Every structure is written in structure tokens, then in C-alpha cells.
Amino acid sequence: MKSTVTIKDVARELGIHHVTVSRALRDTGSVKEETKTLIKQKANELGYKPNRLAQNFRNKRSNVLAVVVPDLRPYFFAKFVSDFMETAQEAGYSVMIFQSGEKPGVEKEIVDSLIGYRVTGVVASVTKDTIHDSHFDVLKDENIPYVFFDRAPEQTEASQVLVNNFQGAYNAVTAMIKSGKNRIAYISTHYKHQIFRDRLAGYKKALEDHNLPCLEEMVVEGGFFMKDGFAHAERLMNLEEKPDGILAVRDEIGIGVIKYLKKKGVRVPEDVAVIGFDNDPMGVACEPELTTVQQSIPSMVAGSFELLLTQIQSNSLSFEKKVIEPKIIYRGSA
Structure with missing residues (x-):
């Protein structure tokens, strides 16, 4: 196995001190340009690679x-x-x-x-x-x-x-309300981090500001992926009073929602509007393409x-x- 080439190997080949080689390779100290060029050429020829970790410690x-x-x-x-x-x-x-x-x-x-x-x-x-x-x-x-x-x-x-996750969810719900939707569900996650709590709070505040009720059965929590969106959409669409709008906490969940609705012959967005979160490129691969809250x-x-x-x-x-x-x-x- 070929051993690692060191600064001393380069110095030995050129017959100069290893300190000079070190200075030339690091572009520090007073080393003549022609000497520096010669050293770098020889280092490259021998396959010298700097030990970054060792340099960091020094x-x-x-x-x-x-x-x-x-x-x-x-x-x-x-x-x-x-x-x-x-x-x-x-x-x-x-x-x-x-x-x-x-x-x-x-x-x-x-x-x-x-x-x-x-x-x-x-x-x-x-x-x-x-x-x-x-x-x-x-x-x-x-x-x-x-x-x-x-x-x-x-x-x-x-x-x-x-x-501003609160505002993102608030704007999404408001947009659906302005398009005529008034039974808007929210598919969240069981994760309790502040960003998810903020999105839920934005959803609830938008409903409140537009005098719409926030119904317990219209808020579901669970996993984070497409299959979870599919399962949650099924649960929501089996309610006696079905939603006409769904906000998903992330796009992958929203895509799962659309897949379920299309499978059941539900028109999107005519019967149920769907908005996701994150502007995932996968959102343009489904039909219809997913409207989303973009985080820049x-x-x-x-x-x-x-x-x-x-x-x-x-x-x-x-x-x-x-x-x-x-x-x-x-x-x-x-």
C-alpha cells in the first residue's frame, strides 16, 4: 500500500528544508515565487495531500x-x-x-x-x-x-x-376561505416543536377571524409522509360533515391527500381545496399541482x-x- 506523502518527503526530493516547503504550500512567510512554484509542482507530482485535521489542531x-x-x-x-x-x-x-x-x-x-x-x-x-x-x-x-x-x-x-409559520398557515386558510371554502381541516403532525404549534395556531386564528368554528374532528395529527396524508384524508372524508378544504403541515402530506381524493373521484379544488407547506418540487408532479406555502x-x-x-x-x-x-x-x- 502506498504510504502518505508528507511535507518532509517533498523537502527531501528538492533538497530544501521542510519549513520552507510548509510555508510555500500555505502561502505564508517569505518564500521566493520561483521556489514556491517549484515546491507546488513537486508536491503535486508526488501526490501530496495536506492533512487538514492536523492543520486545524495547529x-x-x-x-x-x-x-x-x-x-x-x-x-x-x-x-x-x-x-x-x-x-x-x-x-x-x-x-x-x-x-x-x-x-x-x-x-x-x-x-x-x-x-x-x-x-x-x-x-x-x-x-x-x-x-x-x-x-x-x-x-x-x-x-x-x-x-x-x-x-x-x-x-x-x-x-x-x-x-413566520403562524402567518403562513393563517394566509393559507384565509385564501381557501376567500375562494368559498368554509369547512377547512388541518392535517398536522404529532411533533410538538414550536414551528408546528405556530402553524396550528395560525390555522385556528384564521378560522376565528372569519367567524368559522374550529372543530376538533377537523384537526388530525400523525406521521410526516405521503402515506400519512392518504390515511388522514380517508379519515376526514369519512366524517358526516366532510371538509371542503384541507391544509397540510407539509407538502408530502398534501400530495398524499390529493392521491386519496383523486382515487375516490373527489374533484380538487372544486370539491376540496388542498394547500401544503414547503414548496417541495414533488408538488408539481401530482395532478392537480399542489398549491403550497413557500418558505424562502x-x-x-x-x-x-x-x-x-x-x-x-x-x-x-x-x-x-x-x-x-x-x-x-x-x-x-x-
């Missing part, structure tokens, strides 16, 4: 940012990670991605491990069960900036970029990176909260 900080998310499968998180990586790389940073799997214990292990990687900053969206941010204190102790996005612990003093991922990425970069450049932790207003993307289902 320098006590790297140019690496970490992104921590609960799940990479949903479109929202996958798109955020992709866009954030692009933004960070354009600014000269590398990015490490971590997934907690919606498990607070795993999330804590990830945060603890970030100290060893000597990351420069962290953006994180916490698990559905993370209430306190005490396990992020290890970052604070090391003066490593961190910003929460989308989901933040309910008790935190860290910077955060959040969506570009705005969330830009806000998160800006807050993080400000702390990195000032070398100080701070608290700032950015709230992004959602908007409805009208398609065929409402």
Missing part, C-alpha cells in the same frame, strides 16, 4: 463550517444544505454535514465532536424534541459562533433565522450565513433574530 481553527440538520431526506433540509454549501464555498469555506436523525442524543454527540474538528462556525436546525440548547454551550465555551435556522430551541439566546430557502441561507459570518469576523458571539415571511405559491389544488 491553528486552533479552520476554514470549515458545520451544518447540522435533523434529516437530509426532506426537500427543505436537502435544499438548504446544498445552497448553504454553495454560498460558503464561494466565500472560501469548506462545509461538513451532520444528520441527527431527529435524536437529541445524537445531536449532542455531533455538537461535542465539532470541537475536535476545530470548525469556524455552525448552523443548525434542531430535532423535534430539542427544547433547551445547553448542549450547544460547548461551542460557546470555545467561542465558536453558531446560528439556528428553521427550528431553534425554544429557550436560547443564540442567533436564529426562522420562518434562499433567504434563510443568506440570513444564516450573514449572521454566522458577522460573528466570525467580529470574533464574538451575538444574538440576532431574522424572521422570513412566507408566501403562497398558487397552483391547481386551491
Whole structure:
């Protein structure tokens, strides 16, 4: 097996001191340009690769940012990670991605491990069960900036970029009411994080402001996926007084609702309007296409990176909260 090429190997090949090689490869110190070029050519020829982790320990900080998310499968998180990586790389940073799997214990292990990687900053969206941010204190102790996005612990003093989930749900219900719907159901999740409570509160307030009752049987909770939307739609459409509008807590659930309604010959949106949440690309693959509440991922990425970069450049932790207003993307289902 071929051994790893080191700085000393490069130095030995050229007959110069390894310190000179190190300075040339890191573009630091006074090394003549012709010598620097020669060193880089030889390093490339030998297949030298820098030991980033070792460099991080020597320098006590790297140019690496970490992104921590609960799940990479949903479109929202996958798109955020992709866009954030692009933004960070354009600014000269590398990015490490971590997934907690919606498990607070795993999330804590990830945060603890970030100290060893000597990351420069962290953006994180916490698990559905993370209430306190005490396990992020290890970052604070090391003066490593961190910003929460989308989901933040309910008790935190860290910077955060959040969506106005209350307003998003309120606007969606109001839109259905204005189109003539007056028995609007809500398919939520059993998760109790603040963002889901805010969406439920927005749903209820819109009904209240338009003098419509909020009926217990019209609010259902359960899983997070298409099959759950299908099952919940079946439950709602078996009620004696059926809904004529359904708001789903996320698009994948809304697509499941449409699949059930079409299977039963229910017209969408004429008989039942459907609106989802997240602007998942899958929403345009169903028929009719899903009307959705869009959370601006570009705005969330830009806000998160800006807050993080400000702390990195000032070398100080701070608290700032950015709230992004959602908007409805009208398609065929409402």
C-alpha cells in the first residue's frame, strides 16, 4: 500500500528544508515565487495531500463550517444544505454535514465532536424534541459562533433565522376561505416543536377571524409522509360533515391527500381545496399541482450565513433574530 506523502518527503526530493516547503504550500512567510512554484509542482507530482485535521489542531481553527440538520431526506433540509454549501464555498469555506436523525442524543454527540474538528462556525436546525440548547454551550465555551435556522430551541439566546409559520398557515386558510371554502381541516403532525404549534395556531386564528368554528374532528395529527396524508384524508372524508378544504403541515402530506381524493373521484379544488407547506418540487408532479406555502430557502441561507459570518469576523458571539415571511405559491389544488 502506498504510504502518505508528507511535507518532509517533498523537502527531501528538492533538497530544501521542510519549513520552507510548509510555508510555500500555505502561502505564508517569505518564500521566493520561483521556489514556491517549484515546491507546488513537486508536491503535486508526488501526490501530496495536506492533512487538514492536523492543520486545524495547529491553528486552533479552520476554514470549515458545520451544518447540522435533523434529516437530509426532506426537500427543505436537502435544499438548504446544498445552497448553504454553495454560498460558503464561494466565500472560501469548506462545509461538513451532520444528520441527527431527529435524536437529541445524537445531536449532542455531533455538537461535542465539532470541537475536535476545530470548525469556524455552525448552523443548525434542531430535532423535534430539542427544547433547551445547553448542549450547544460547548461551542460557546470555545467561542465558536453558531446560528439556528428553521427550528431553534425554544429557550436560547443564540442567533436564529426562522420562518413566520403562524402567518403562513393563517394566509393559507384565509385564501381557501376567500375562494368559498368554509369547512377547512388541518392535517398536522404529532411533533410538538414550536414551528408546528405556530402553524396550528395560525390555522385556528384564521378560522376565528372569519367567524368559522374550529372543530376538533377537523384537526388530525400523525406521521410526516405521503402515506400519512392518504390515511388522514380517508379519515376526514369519512366524517358526516366532510371538509371542503384541507391544509397540510407539509407538502408530502398534501400530495398524499390529493392521491386519496383523486382515487375516490373527489374533484380538487372544486370539491376540496388542498394547500401544503414547503414548496417541495414533488408538488408539481401530482395532478392537480399542489398549491403550497413557500418558505424562502434562499433567504434563510443568506440570513444564516450573514449572521454566522458577522460573528466570525467580529470574533464574538451575538444574538440576532431574522424572521422570513412566507408566501403562497398558487397552483391547481386551491
